[in-house]
Amino acid sequence: MQEPMYIKIHNQIKRDIENKKYKVGERIPAERQLASKFNVSRMTLRQAIKTLEDEGILERRLGSGTYVSSQKVQEKMSGIMSFTDITRSNGQVPSSKLLSYRITKPSLSEKEKLKIQDTDNVLRMERVRFADNVPxxxxxxxxxYELVSRFSKDEISSSLYQTLEEKGGYKIGSVVENIGAAVANENEARLLSVKKGEPLVTRRQVTELSNHYPFEYVRASYVAERFEFTFEK
Amino acid sequence: MQEPMYIKIHNQIKRDIENKKYKVGERIPAERQLASKFNVSRMTLRQAIKTLEDEGILERRLGSGTYVSSQKVQEKMSGIMSFTDITRSNGQVPSSKLLSYRITKPSLSEKEKLKIQDTDNVLRMERVRFADNVPxxxxxxxxxYELVSRFSKDEISSSLYQTLEEKGGYKIGSVVENIGAAVANENEARLLSVKKGEPLVTRRQVTELSNHYPFEYVRASYVAERFEFTFEK
DNA sequence: CAGTGGTCTAGACCACAAA
DNA sequence: TTGTGGTCTAGACCACTGA
Structure with missing residues (x-):
C-alpha cells in the first residue's frame, strides 16, 4: 500500500468536487455514510475530511453537515503561489524575459542571506515578468552554484523548484518573505515601463530546503499600479 | 466537562514549554508515555500534539520523536497579529493617536466592501500609529455603525476585536488583505513626518465575522523605510 | 425528534530512525 | 533491534442543528 487510505480518500473527494459531483455550497454525505462507502472506519474518514478542511476545500458545520467551501483559501497566499500561478488565476497570460544569467561571486547581502562563504560561487539571474505582455x-x-551546477540552464531558469525536487532529490522547506515599498529608479523605470519615482512593491524572499540550508534569495519589485498581494486567512 | 481533553492537554504541554520543562529543540516524551500520563488513549493524545504542531510549537520526526520547534512560525503572519503585537515583538513601544471618530454615511468603496446600503451609518476612525514615538x-x-452602537468610544477605539468577541458575542471569521505600494501625498507626508513622494506600503483589510458579514474595512499606509511585512511559511 | 459533527477508547500493525 | 511516529479499526457517548 503506497499511499495511506486517508490520502486516497482525500484525493477522491477532491476529484468529486472538481467534477461537480459535489458542488460549491452543497453538503456532502455524512461522515458515517462516506466511511461505509469507502470501507474505512469513521476516524479514518474524518482524517481525510480534516486535510480537506485544512486546505479550505471543505467546511464543517457542527450538527448540520460538511459543505464544499466557496473560497479556495489557502493557496492565494503569495510566495507558495508563483507569479505564473497568480497571473493565470487572474485570467492573464504570464511570460518572462531572462535579462542575465551569470555565475559569479556573491554580494554581501547574498552571502549573508544564503549563509555561504566568499569563496563559493553563486548563480545570479535577472528577469522581467509580464502579464498579457505588460511588464x-x-x-x-x-x-x-554548487546546488545547481549539474543542471542545464533551461532546467534552472524555467522551473527551478520542480528540477530541484524531481531531479535533485531536494525538498523545499520554509519560505520567509519581506514585503515593503520603494520608488522606481532609472533602471527599474526603464525595464518596467514606468516613470522614475513611481511606487513599487518590493519583496525579498529566502527559501530554505527541508534540511534548513538556504537555496534561493530573490529580490523583486512589482509595479504598484499593476499588481498587489492578496492574503486570506 | 467544559473543555475537551485534547485541548486541556494542549494547554498543559504549552505551559510546560513556557515553563522550560520542555526546552526548545528538545524531545518531549513519546506519545504512548504522554497518553498514559494524561490517562487518555493515544489517539486523543495525538490530537493534542497535532494542534500544537499546527501552531508551529511542536515538530514531529518520524521514527525519532516529537520536538519543541525553535520557530514561533504562524503568528508572524501579519494581520492576525496587530500592529501593537508586531511592534512589541520588535522590542519597541507602540502607541497611537486618534485623529477623528465620526458617525457618517459610507463612501462608495466602504459601501461596497462592507456590503451595506446608502441608508446605513458607518463609524469611521482615523489614526496614526507610532513605534517608540516615531510615526x-x-x-x-x-x-x-449598528454593530457597535451600544459600545462606548473607548471600547471601540482601544480594543475593538476584544469588545466584539467578549461583549458583543460575535466571532471573528476570515480576513482578506491586499498589500501594495504608493507614494505619500501631502496629507500623509505631514502626518507621518516624511517628504511628499516617499514610498508607502499600503494595506487594505476586510474582516468578516464568522457569519460572513463584513464588519471592518481598514486602509492603512506604512512608511516603507520604517516598516515592512514579514511572512513565514 | 433524528441526524450531524466532536470527542474518545483500547487496542493493532506498519515504516522509519537510531543505536 | 528497539522505540518512535503514522495509520487504522469498530465501536461509544456527547452537543449541536434543524425539522
Whole structure:
C-alpha cells in the first residue's frame, strides 16, 4: 500500500468536487455514510475530511453537515503561489524575459542571506515578468552554484523548484518573505515601463530546503499600479 | 466537562514549554508515555500534539520523536497579529493617536466592501500609529455603525476585536488583505513626518465575522523605510 | 425528534530512525 | 533491534442543528 487510505480518500473527494459531483455550497454525505462507502472506519474518514478542511476545500458545520467551501483559501497566499500561478488565476497570460544569467561571486547581502562563504560561487539571474505582455515585475534571484551546477540552464531558469525536487532529490522547506515599498529608479523605470519615482512593491524572499540550508534569495519589485498581494486567512 | 481533553492537554504541554520543562529543540516524551500520563488513549493524545504542531510549537520526526520547534512560525503572519503585537515583538513601544471618530454615511468603496446600503451609518476612525514615538502608519478604519452602537468610544477605539468577541458575542471569521505600494501625498507626508513622494506600503483589510458579514474595512499606509511585512511559511 | 459533527477508547500493525 | 511516529479499526457517548 503506497499511499495511506486517508490520502486516497482525500484525493477522491477532491476529484468529486472538481467534477461537480459535489458542488460549491452543497453538503456532502455524512461522515458515517462516506466511511461505509469507502470501507474505512469513521476516524479514518474524518482524517481525510480534516486535510480537506485544512486546505479550505471543505467546511464543517457542527450538527448540520460538511459543505464544499466557496473560497479556495489557502493557496492565494503569495510566495507558495508563483507569479505564473497568480497571473493565470487572474485570467492573464504570464511570460518572462531572462535579462542575465551569470555565475559569479556573491554580494554581501547574498552571502549573508544564503549563509555561504566568499569563496563559493553563486548563480545570479535577472528577469522581467509580464502579464498579457505588460511588464509587472523585475526580479533578481541568487542560488548557491554548487546546488545547481549539474543542471542545464533551461532546467534552472524555467522551473527551478520542480528540477530541484524531481531531479535533485531536494525538498523545499520554509519560505520567509519581506514585503515593503520603494520608488522606481532609472533602471527599474526603464525595464518596467514606468516613470522614475513611481511606487513599487518590493519583496525579498529566502527559501530554505527541508534540511534548513538556504537555496534561493530573490529580490523583486512589482509595479504598484499593476499588481498587489492578496492574503486570506 | 467544559473543555475537551485534547485541548486541556494542549494547554498543559504549552505551559510546560513556557515553563522550560520542555526546552526548545528538545524531545518531549513519546506519545504512548504522554497518553498514559494524561490517562487518555493515544489517539486523543495525538490530537493534542497535532494542534500544537499546527501552531508551529511542536515538530514531529518520524521514527525519532516529537520536538519543541525553535520557530514561533504562524503568528508572524501579519494581520492576525496587530500592529501593537508586531511592534512589541520588535522590542519597541507602540502607541497611537486618534485623529477623528465620526458617525457618517459610507463612501462608495466602504459601501461596497462592507456590503451595506446608502441608508446605513458607518463609524469611521482615523489614526496614526507610532513605534517608540516615531510615526509608522496612517490608518482609516470603517465599521457598520449598528454593530457597535451600544459600545462606548473607548471600547471601540482601544480594543475593538476584544469588545466584539467578549461583549458583543460575535466571532471573528476570515480576513482578506491586499498589500501594495504608493507614494505619500501631502496629507500623509505631514502626518507621518516624511517628504511628499516617499514610498508607502499600503494595506487594505476586510474582516468578516464568522457569519460572513463584513464588519471592518481598514486602509492603512506604512512608511516603507520604517516598516515592512514579514511572512513565514 | 433524528441526524450531524466532536470527542474518545483500547487496542493493532506498519515504516522509519537510531543505536 | 528497539522505540518512535503514522495509520487504522469498530465501536461509544456527547452537543449541536434543524425539522
Amino acid at each position: 509587472i515585475c523585475y526580479e533578481v534571484a541568487t542560488i548557491p | 509608522i502608519c496612517y490608518e482609516v478604519a470603517t465599521i457598520p
